[in-house]
Amino acid sequence: MTSQTKSSTAFNLLPDHTQLPESEGDTNYKSITNLPPDHTQLPDEDGRFVKNFQEHPQSILLTDAVTPLLQQRHPDNQYCIGQDCGIYWRLTEPADRGAEAPDWFYVPNVSPLVDGKIRRSYVMWYEVVAPLIVIEFVSRDGSEERDATPKTGKFWVYEQALRVPFYAIYEVSLASVEVYNLVAGKYQLVPANDRGHYPIGPLGVELGIWQGQYQNAELPWLRWWDEEGNLLLTGDERAEQERQRADREQQEKELAQQQAEQERQRADRLAAQLRALGIDPEA
Structure with a gap:
């Protein structure tokens, strides 16, 4: 609670044993006309500074x-x-x-x-x-x-x-x-x-x-x-974790592409050497 004028309303007490039914279906009891206050009637702040910056x-x-x-x-x-x-x-x-x-x-x-x-x-x-x-x-x-x-x-x-x-x-x-x-x-x-x-x-x-x-x-x-x-984790931590996961996946994808390209270039060089020797690389 922080700051606001305190409520000065005088509230009635909760109903006592004379106002409540004695058994299920009992109608011979005093009608409860003055109900206790609910959350809309009670003060939600109390006039004190209670928070620090942390x-x-x-x-x-x-x-x-x-x-x-x-x-x-x-x-x-x-x-x-x-x-x-x-x-x-x-x-x-x-x-x-x-x-x-x-x-x-x-x-x-x-x-x-x-x-x-x-x-x-x-x-x-x-x-x-x-x-x-x-x-x-x-x-x-x-x-x-x-x-x-x-x-x-x-x-x-x-x-x-x-x-x-x-x-x-x-x-x-x-x-x-x-x-x-x-x-x-x-x-x-x-x-x-x-x-x-x-x-x-x-x-x-x-x-x-x-x-x-x-x-x-x-x-x-x-x-x-x-x-x-x-x-x-907090929402920001979960988002950062997801970003790092996506970055790792992207890096793995790029590494796989580089390895595939290196393998293709190696195969092209080998094929060129075979042709220089008169050998059909397809054979």
């Missing part, structure tokens, strides 16, 4: 590289990716205090649109599916990302309120990433594999640090690999 390219890098894999896994396009977008998990006043805005997150098997409109936020009381993975980029000392204070700390919210299966904390200054997996309701550190990567099993990928240049910066970037350890 975080936006990092989000793009993660999304760009994993998109082909997600399109294979979701041929119906039923998934969404959030980049510094709010996940509302409780009603508060002001409203944005009831949200967390991970730098990057992925939700499987949900529509990228709501009623044909672009999502302004992800509102848990209107959703069924929680994010599969959230990623936070550390910009200070990392204490905010590891804060387990009940109801306010990011770590607690992702673990206890949202129950996100995988939580990653990336620190570019340390060239490191911590990955947590929700096991029996508590986060446990995921150990690195032999490649130094952290498997995200349900997504069929590994997360790790890649030292290299992206856009115009040489940094330890957070990147994806497949389960065989192959780096998931």
